[in-house]
Amino acid sequence: VSAGPAGLGALFHPRSIALVGASDRSGWSAGTFGNLRGHGFPGPVHLVNPRSEIVHGEKAYPSLADVPGPVDLAFVMVPTDAVLPVLRTGAEAGIRAYVVLTSGFGETGADGARREAEVAAFARDRGLTILGPNGNGYINAAAGITPYGLPIPPPLLRGPVGVVLQSGALASSVLTFAQARNIGVSLLVSMGNESMLSVADVVGYLVDDPDTRVIALFLESVRQPEKFVAAARRALAAGKPVVALKVGRSDLARHTAQAHTGALVGDDGVADAVFRQLGIARVRSIEDLIITAGLLAAGPLPGPRLGVVTPSGGASEIIADRAQDEGLELPAFAPATVAALAAILPAFATVANPLDVTGYVVKDRTLLGRALEIVTADPGIDSVLLLSELPRDVPADPPAIRALFEATAARIAAAPRPVIVVSNSLTDITGFGREFQASTGYPPVVGGIEHGIQAIGAAARWSRAHQEAVAARAEPPRPGAADPAGQGADPAGQGADPAGQSADPAVNPLGEVSGTWAAASGTWAEDRAAAVLAARGVPVVPTERAADEAAAVEAASAIGYPVVVKAVAAGIAHKTDIGAVRLALPDAGAVRAAYRDVRAAACAAGGDDVRVLIQPYRTGGIELIAGVVRDPAWGLVLAVGLGGVWVEVLRDAALRVLPAGPAEIRRALGELRGAAVLQGARGAEPADLDRVAEVIARIAAVATHLGDHLESLEVNPLLVRGAHVEALDALITWRS
């Protein structure tokens, strides 16, 4: 109740503020008071101190109860043990919103966590909203409300970027850097311990905040993943980009799932996959966080096909290199563009994309602007990068330079395609430059080629994700799209199932399929796992269980030689390692011998409930792994990869948090470094990627269906020969 957007609206828009624990000896108090007074908070600021009548040169009250008039927000800087009493007094006085700067809570260990839980429980009980504790507060630059405990470096630029930080100390760096880029902030929030309000809450608030066009995040960990995902989905659909600097890339912690897949899924890999699925632009530096957010907030977004106009051959080449890094295209100019450029450029200029108008621009300053106008008309490009610098100080010839920038600004405003202005390198936009830009109507200048191209790449990717999200919402729901497994309404999948398995659990040959899984435990070896998959429409290699040698030979004859004979058992996850698998058996004699051998091997390895299975021997094709494991934060995560060196040596896997449909999975397959193998590299038959994605979506849907009790589900290998896709082995592990 208290943490909903309505509560946040009140928190971030108080008309009056009380500083509780205000003191002349406290840097936090002086800083916060100075920020409120210095950045134009229009309402009353009340100071509360039980031991001083005058603080910061103004009257102080002994307690919140003594403050005259209503208080919309209490900013709490008292010692740790005094926080709860302050909340009690405030609640009695009808104060609903609090920023708690005080530390000594969960960040200090178990005792602190207990204190924090007590405070949060009280707040929930009384309907209070708390930001923090152990945070610096917030800066509502849009409204001029700055209850924030550290000095705010002047000038505080108002603008469209909402910033949410899971680090107090970084806020100053972010503000300083944003100012140096002339990028303004709507609301900056230092989260602290998130005892009540989480990043997800604030992101949800910013999605609806009209002053915010882009949301920039610094994340250590996402504390409420489901709420975060929901807020990010809303942001993507609403066209409000989210950029995130998430640390922990170097965290090598892995899950301990028994399946191979476990080793492929690092915490950070999952976060990466989640961000990609949500269209969140992930960056690795403060610079990229702010520059990308600034570009995304600035206006019409660049697409992936870029025209480049520069006065420098060297810079053009740097741009070409970086554009390729970021997956951007620099298409050849259309013939009409080439002709028009050739007509204005000196004879020794090379007319190409990226374009260098040459040093002749020193003689004819209009050359760059005229070339820009021509390139923006090219039909083969989405947007234009113009390499240009704002003056850092009063130029040699102010009126001429001003007229030049005004002319270019007018050209950009009239251009049929977005123009992104990028400087050569990342140097501050000076105070003079900021003023010059505003007065000439020049567009924002993105900070240098290196970070600018990164930002353009991120913007192009975000645009595509946004368009896909909008298109997915506009599409009528596809039959079986949400749960493609085992649906009678999806005959294509069944018809293409060459393994001849029926999807009806009732006639499953192993007869072990059940609709509820709460009682399942331990590890389910191949036959049981395969039966579950087959029952929900996943094509599985035909499998016969043989009770003795004679039955094994009979099954092999029915299947057709050569065959595979395996022993499976409870407690044995890796049967090949213990010698319980025999491949390519050519005749009855070999099957009899193999039956004895594999049975003995499984028994010797201590396997319980040993079963011997007979299957056809498959050769050729491409082997995939499709596994689902449970991530402690994000839930079920699908990993797909190619078998062999690809996963074992290269750890080449693409991840998706479930649910994920066939289109999403097809994209994941395309992300694999070994994707060329699926397309027929090395003489393999090209895989029918639609069919592969469809089958993997079914496997994923089985995992979802198995519910909260599932630890992991892995199909390894999943054999692909063209449109023939078939699970050759499977393993299910249940949570203990």
Place this chain on the structure above:
Amino acid sequence: VSAGPAGLGALFHPRSIALVGASDRSGWSAGTFGNLRGHGFPGPVHLVNPRSEIVHGEKAYPSLADVPGPVDLAFVMVPTDAVLPVLRTGAEAGIRAYVVLTSGFGETGADGARREAEVAAFARDRGLTILGPNGNGYINAAAGITPYGLPIPPPLLRGPVGVVLQSGALASSVLTFAQARNIGVSLLVSMGNESMLSVADVVGYLVDDPDTRVIALFLESVRQPEKFVAAARRALAAGKPVVALKVGRSDLARHTAQAHTGALVGDDGVADAVFRQLGIARVRSIEDLIITAGLLAAGPLPGPRLGVVTPSGGASEIIADRAQDEGLELPAFAPATVAALAAILPAFATVANPLDVTGYVVKDRTLLGRALEIVTADPGIDSVLLLSELPRDVPADPPAIRALFEATAARIAAAPRPVIVVSNSLTDITGFGREFQASTGYPPVVGGIEHGIQAIGAAARWSRAHQEAVAARAEPPRPGAADPAGQGADPAGQGADPAGQSADPAVNPLGEVSGTWAAASGTWAEDRAAAVLAARGVPVVPTERAADEAAAVEAASAIGYPVVVKAVAAGIAHKTDIGAVRLALPDAGAVRAAYRDVRAAACAAGGDDVRVLIQPYRTGGIELIAGVVRDPAWGLVLAVGLGGVWVEVLRDAALRVLPAGPAEIRRALGELRGAAVLQGARGAEPADLDRVAEVIARIAAVATHLGDHLESLEVNPLLVRGAHVEALDALITWRS
């Protein structure tokens, strides 16, 4: 003669300068004159203009011949056709050094190239030195000599970084950015067309220049590779780091060699390998170029084991992530360090590397400096990163802040390990910050975590390369190290040769080995290529040539079944593709049939001089490719890689420019993404990497031995089973 270091010393240290083509209407002229006057050139600046008596408010002379007194440097801005006459006059007047700014030469096409060649020929003939044409000149900041055609943004900071640019327009960006980083320049040279002086010449000069501690390069292409390599080797040995931003990474041009190797060797990959071999730090942005050069120039270099001291948990985590990207370690602190830190930090601080001293630093400003002092004493680290910002403007409490920085500066000066100060993000060092730093004795502040960690990584790598270069010089030459193939002095290689091939050409079974290769042409298929390799000590699979079916059976019996039967022929490079290879033949009947089949296949494919070869059939082991191709710029380049998907799909190859000895090749093998396979991943027997590197060094030496006529030499596959290394197939292509 004219382009040697002596000539460059005169070029870069003139005592008098004439501006030829000086004119009030020329921006270049006004700019150059202003630069010379404004940046303190102490000698006379003579103006030459045949049509004006007064230029820039001073007396002008009609011709160089009329200038009174000696002229050390003529700065030429006349029209293209007037350049040669100016040189004639200057040569007559005894002027030896020229900067030619004029364009219209090689950059404009064939006519211009002819004009340029004419000018260069004249200069060579008369012993003149020309920088350019089509360049902006140079800035000798160390000496205050600035014959440079574009405005130099003030202030011009003098310092230890020499800059050489193959782009005129980028010089301004480089200067602006370097100033914003408070990094000073010794000499900046804009190369222009390099018609006489090349980048290699200037690098060679800077290696010996006492004002230059680091050399920063912007490169489009290296015009004199051998001279460049020699200069870079001298720089590495002299301990003078070279940092290079080389464009053309996105150049997808590939060589058209027939061998597989050709596709692995892109121009840029070769440049990358050359730079790595030479210890040149390659960067991708102007920011990294200058920041890395500045760090390398600043003093004691950081090693790979970093201690990190910050006042911010968020920043610590960003640093940890970036450090892992750059191959830097953040070792755990020693117990004594932990104890000492725990004694000064607040109880809720986590004592770990990276260290966050916490926001308590707001209360106790000395905390960061005291923690720094403790961490610099830790024996397990090489150097310390201190996260700290210079003030951007007058701080709130100037004496206290000044005292704080002075105290930290003193701690850093006294520290037993280098301390690198890095700011959070990349914002300008302001004029105030620059002055504050100088007056407090604070060390240089590296520009932001993102670029700073990149620079520290580059510095650590450079240090290692430098130490290796020094150690290699100190070592006595190893027998066979320069040319390890076919040396009787290297019995280990021969003794380990399991193929039983003699290294003596005289007894080679195929009798085709020759000492001179000038007459060789076309493609040499397996047997001829293998004979060349075997003759120089490369172990090759035993091979018998069979003239008929009976001889084939006899050879197979001698070799032992199973065997391989292949037909080779001139003009057939890929014999497997045409069905001319039969593997795993078990008996005489199979050999007879195979003999007929492969012979027919080779004949049908139009092969000339068809031979049938019998070899043992090898199974298991790891297959490598070792190929040498000729790069048009850098000469013979060795590519090593793993067979199969590694080279075919992943293009996973490591390159080295020849010569490269076993140690260098062993490092190259370690760079492969599939390196784990060589160490025994996926159940393979671990390769004896010393033996593998030794054999590949022999292959490389064969290529070197074959000389200028060789186009490519490829061994594919090179079979490795532990210490057993054996070429199973080979191909030589000669230049046409």
